[in-house]
Amino acid sequence: MYLGAIEAGGTKFVCAVSNEQLEIVDQVCIPTTTPQETLRKVFSFFNQYELRSMGIGSFGPIDINIQSATYGFITSTPKPGWRNFDFLGTIKKHYQVPVAWTTDVNAAAYGEYKKGSARDDASCLYLTVGTGIGGGAVIDGKLLEAFGHPEMGHVLVRTHEEDTFQGSCPYHGNCLEGMASGPAIEGRTGRKAQSLKKEDSVWEMEAYYLAQALNNYTLILRPDKIILGGGVMNQIHLFPLIRTAFEELNNAYVPVPVLEQYIVAPGLGDHAGITGCLLLASTLEVEKES
Structure with missing residues (x-):
């Protein structure tokens, strides 16, 4: 069987x-x-x-x-x-x-918790950034669920001062998914994420939005590790930009692990x-x- x-x-x-x-x-x-x-x-x-x-x-x-x-x-x-x-x-x-x-x-969070980047941690948060944005969390071996499941991709974010894009989410407009998903990047630039050069200014905006969300998740859940997957995160040059923006937003308010070990890619791909x-x-x- x-x-x-x-x-x-x-x-x-x-x-x-x-x-x-x-x-x-x-x-x-x-x-x-x-x-x-x-x-x-x-x-x-x-x-x-x-x-x-x-x-x-x-x-x-x-x-x-x-x-x-x-x-x-x-x-x-x-x-x-x-x-x-x-x-x-x-x-x-x-x-x-x-x-x-x-x-x-x-499911991806649980896989990473048991077999991937968070296998040595007590908790983790997994965020996928692609066609949409969604997140899951494992706390002390259990999935974070109650009346419903988390909808981490639809948290509200502040608009970057140089961003004129109105957002792509059909429900909320300028939520995290509306401002940082693959369709949002394409709507803002007219090009798909994988075709953009790493020097493109859009990546600073992308990091700004994702770092806001990670800062919020950190303040609420205090996970041991945050894992970022999905097609957009295949642009590995995003990771240092996100860590830098996260550090600025946190402003040493709460202690977190070394950022290179805290905000990471999926171990299971x-x-x-x-x-x-x-x-x-x-x-x-x-x-x-x-």
Whole structure:
């Protein structure tokens, strides 16, 4: 029997099965189209295997409140066709196994906590900066969840004094996602992030917005480590700019670890999410057998 994992993103679904040692034996990448078409391919993949449990990390917002009538749904996403979709319920109709259900960024945070950059820390925060911005956190081994899950990408930020861009978020305009996501960079410059030179002045603005958010997270959660992933953060020259801007904003108000060890890249690279999903599936299996 195998552990199953779904890292469900707005662009693609990564599905994997592993043995009990979390060694991946098969994996597939499926474009995210309509729920019906996407899940038909998901089922075709997993139907080849006998599953013991599954972990799902989904794009959101999602409903994680088990008391809610829409528990397991993707809720107010702008992704066409997925709004108010019963994702977890649809999976459970096909597979009668325990399923861990959380956000894609929570899953990535858990993967980094157990196997990645934060494996020696008591807590961590993971922020992905790409088409959207989202964050998850692990505190003393547990995902940060309560009535709902964190929506770290939609915190409000102060506008850079030289920035005339109004923001790209359809809900809030100039929130963090609206000002610092990949679409925000493209909306401001007319070019995709990966095509810009590292000397471009837009990166100072990008660092300014991200540093504001990291300063806020630091003041509220005081994590041991902050991990920055996603396509925008492939521009590695951003890291020193963010650390410098963070240091200025913090202004020595609260102590933090050495910044080169505090604000870091993912240790698992692009595999943090799927690793976290498998780890969550294995945790369910332990609970089941205990």
